[in-house]
Amino acid sequence: MTSPRFDVLAIGNAIVDVMAPADDALLAKEGLTKGGMMLIDADRATSLYAAMGPAQEISGGSAANTLAGMAAMGCKCAFIGQVADDQLGEVFAHDVRALGIDYATPVRAGSDVPTARCLILVTPDGQRTMNTFLGASQFLPASALDAAMIQEAAVLYLEGYLWDPEEPRAAMRAAIDAARSAGRKVAFTLSDAFVIDRHRADFLDLLGNGQIDILFSNEAEICSLAEV
Template sequence: MPASAPSLDVVAVGNAIVDVIAKSDDAFLAEHALTKGGMQLIDAEMAESLYGEMDAAIESSGGSAANTLAGLAALGKKCGFIGQVRDDQLGTVFAHDIRALGIRFDTVALTGDAPTARCLILVTPDAQRTMNTFLGASQYLPAKALDVDLIQSAAILYLEGYLWDPEQPRAAMRAAIDAARAAGRKVAFTLSDNFVIDRHRADFIDLIDQGFIDILFSNEGEIQSLAEIDDFEAAVASIGARVPVLVSTRSEKGAVAVVAGVRYEAPAAAVETIVDTTGAGDLFASGFLAAHIDGRSVEDCLALGAAAAAEVIAHYGARPEADLKLIEARLFA
């Protein structure tokens, strides 16, 4: 029986995190033995200690997949989010913020000891962001928390690689893939970070080779790590031959997509001053998916992805501040 027409554009499963973004410098990173430009998982004790030493910060609901949905919502798409918070103050903040964007969020909050997750983001003067993530309640998303009807109501299921690491949400994401597939929906997956790939490369390759991923998002380092090939073009060719749509961003070098075996390339959008690269990949995915949903060409998908990424790196924070619909209108005028 053919699946009914989707009522939502994208439903994402991801970490429900409150972002805390502050200015920093290389000396602070060195003092705390933090790897510049990377992401590390931290425990509750370090989260409290590091938070206490950070400069004045911007605090908002975040997480990679949630940021992508924020961009999609700003581009007029109908979205839903599945992610785990606790019934604490930050959990209430997260839920209010994401719903205020027009994104459906119905996951029942946990009760118990694990607090809502937070990501402490340190931005150095060169606009590099160093992320320190306490996963808290987000790593306890069980398969039973999934809203199967919500997943099957969306044209695309978007999965956040970061959430593949903990055991419970990994099982939930596998169940979400099964639900989307049963309804004939597409599955998009973002690799998120090299450390996730190093731990779960075999899983990701298996998902690709079984045909469970329709759209794969990566950056330059991630695609090389996944393919275990040091050369970018060779890595793209290897993985691009195995997935219907591969997108790989390259910062100031632009982005590459391989669709049905055909390679496309687009330059990065111009940015007067790069302030904070937090969320650049997330918003690139927003723009690409929005144009893809609209049936635009691959070139247009790449262009809107680049434009959305350029907007978010021109200010602090991982959520768009300018009108993305106006940017889209100008781009395709």
């Protein structure tokens, strides 16, 4: 086995957080539950963005945030995630690369599906009300993977949220095969109980067949997985 080029390569949702201050009146007007998170469609993302005040864009997503922390500690990291050929796609690519993270996933060109964004309204009491449009991140194809890059990472880290859509699920299965063929470790985060409810059989199969070396979970998620 050759020495790894990367400490961790992660595959996950490529999302730009759009944050703006808000008051309770705006939350009530928009029918939002303070402190909650909901998935929204493109039309709702457009209308809610228009209702928000001046905003700040910060690239995010569960796996990408994990890499940002690891890169800050000096780890060599790479990321695979899908953005569209638009302004927020450029913002995401710039932010990730500016942290020293290797990011070379081709943009999803010729599509009317924009880059994913999470519209976050922050009230004076510090509560974050999140509205997530998954956009192009749900359409990561297996063809976008760089198998050689995956095989050059000591650990492949997979974001459970991205297991939900069919196309990236197939891509992550291919990535697991590439990592294991090179003798690398595979880490997986369960992400959320709703993901487990939909894909429990898949996750138990991956664990039972020894495809996952490191599993990240909180108490609620592991209880859901074990159905106890």
